[in-house]
Amino acid sequence: MTTKHKSSATTIPLDQAVGKVLAHDITEIRPGQFKGAAFKKGHIVREKDLSHLRRLGKEHLFVLHMGPGEIHEDEAALRLAKVMSGPGVVFDPAPSEGKIALKAAHRGLLKVTVESLLELNLVPHMCCSSRHNNILVEKGEIIASTRVIPLIIDEKPLDAAISVAEQAGGIFSVKKLSGPQTGLIITGSEVYKGLIDDKFAPIIRKKLQFFGCTLTETLFSPDDEERIADGIKALLKNGAKLIIVAGGMSVDPDDVSRMAIARAGAVDVVYGTPVLPGAMFLYGRINGTPILGLPACVLYYKATILDLIMPRVLAGEVITRRDLASMGHGGLCLNCEQCRYPVCPFGKK
Secondary structure (H helix, E strand, C coil): CCCCCCCEEEEEEHHCCCEEECCCCCCECCEEEEEEEECCCHHHHHCCHHHHHCCCCCEEEEEECCCEEEEEHHHHHHHHHHHHHHCEECCCCEEECCEEEECCCCCCCEEECCCHHHHHHHCCCCEECCCCCCECCCCCEEEEEEECCCEEHHHHHHHHHHHHHHHHCCCCEEEEECCEEEEEEEECHHHHCCCCCCCHHHHHHHCCCCCCEEEEEEEEECCCHHHHHHHHHHHHHHCCCEEEEECCCCCCCCCCHHHHHHHHHCCCEECCCECCCCCCCEEEECCEEEEEEEEEHHCCCCCCCCHHHHHHHHCCCCCCCHHHHHCCCCCCCCCCCCHHHHHHHCCCC
């Protein structure tokens, strides 16, 4: 009977290492100066390397002897990266210390198949960490990193992890954002009559510019259901592919914007969210054109429901009641004295 050879790495004393091939990178850290591989995998140890290795605290080295069915961490990480990467995701095919970073190929909405990521990480010896689902990422930003935990892994758990990613069709993807022509209606009789200055337009214009949208038309309307509905129809007729209705979203008798949106023909309307600030936000569509109803909180907070939902809307997603309900987990803004959004927990789950 033949016994299958299994091995990980053979340990040898440093003074026997000259002429041997390193099985893995050896990391060197010089605080404030350098962190990286002092000696790369595959390096043939020379006599002059021994003093450097001793300074790194090495008295023994690993020499790799791989048996049938065993895979080195670098190859395993590469295989994982290939099957986990969906559209809009790229990576450097050369692992660093057994790790591969997945990056956004372009600016867009990061999508993570969360259940598949969990299932993959339940496979023994697998490791993949990522950023949060449904966040805006910029081109070149790291969105996830993967590796296997041991230096050498058996093919069976690796194949199991690969199967999880393949069944998901890739665990990570980045959706491109559209930059639609946008129409804005600012409601409120007090603004329409000139009793107070409008504060919405500058804020919304700045946010639209950040997301790459073009504000093509701004209308002002009193708190009149028919006038607001007519304004929405006019914006649609003029070619708007995204419409924002600002103000008039509360339960005050004079706040009629959500009724006006319905009157204009909106379908799939969802009103109210568990996100704070943003409880009285509204989403709907008219012939496929998204309609967003913004509450007054947009005036007073740097980050609101608008910042969380815009990337999804611009990525072409249809927002449902379940989508909004799921945002309750992580949807509480701490109203910090100095706002650091998006480098904070708000909107992440």
